[in-house]
Amino acid sequence: MLKLGLIFVLAVATCVTCDQSHNKAANIINLLSKISKTTAHKRLSLAQDRHWFPHNGSWWPLYVPEWYHPRVSQHFFDPYSFTHILHGFVFYGIFGWWLPKAAGIDKESWIWYEGAFLGLLLEFLWEVAENSELIINLYRRNSGTSELYEGDSWQNIVGDLISSTFGYYVAALSFHYQVPYFVGLWALVSEIGLILYMRDSLLLTVFPLLFPSQRLKDWQAEIVPAEGKIDKQQSQ
Structure with a gap:
């Protein structure tokens, strides 16, 4: 009976430990998932804000007289x-x-x-x-x-x-x-x-x-x- 009691206690302890380990693993997975989503969101925001080199402008007219936004540097030629x-x-x-x-x-x-x-x-x-x-x-x-x-x-x-x-x-x-x-x-x-x-x-x-x-x-x-x-x- 003593041996059976010891075995039962060990089994319960093992189950509790496994359950805690499972919860810790689940928490870690959830944390990593949140970090991944946050990182992906930040990357998307940076990608949207970044001025990629180069972008498509306008083919016509060939020359524009403006030296300021929004037409400057968007056509073939401008005052610059x-x-x-x-x-x-x-x-x-x-x-x-x-x-x-x-x-x-x-x-x-x-x-x-x-x-x-x-x-x-x-x-x-x-x-x-x-x-x-x-x-x-x-x-x-x-x-x-x-x-x-x-x-x-x-x-x-x-x-x-x-x-x-x-x-x-x-x-x-x-x-x-x-x-x-x-x-x-x-x-x-x-x-x-x-x-x-x-x-x-x-x-x-x-x-x-x-x-x-x-x-x-x-x-x-x-x-x-x-x-x-x-x-x-x-x-x-």
Whole structure:
């Protein structure tokens, strides 16, 4: 009888232990399930909020005059296309003029083919960087024209690549025909014209990314219509 009693006690204890272990396992499973659902929900929210690179814009018209949301960077060309032409000037200076001299490249076709390709490649890499969350947020925080900037569309990226390549060949032809001052004159007129038109330019686009200025941002935002700005009342 004593042995039977011991066996009965052990059996009950085992059942209780198993039942507790089962409950603990069930609790762990439920906890993991909740964590999984919460994580999935957060990932979905991030995916909805993220500005994917790139998105689809509009095929027509080819050019739009707006420099602010919602049409800027959604078509092939806009006022910022003129700044990408200046990118081409810079790329020619690097790959078409300086690099051949520094590397002793005597190949005549370098300027027109290899140099142009390197310029196009660098412009593409800039487009990738420009459409990253980091740069998009920098534009939003520091530029008075870009509070609602959403990144570039496929169409606008293609347009920027075309504009940069065009600028490269304008510079190459200017140096080829020995009128290099034409590049400087173009750049000067372009920068002044853009500042007068939209209070932004290549210089004013790059400067706030490195040295944020609230005064500059406010000055730029003064001429941006309400549709291109954050509604301060709703955001508060």
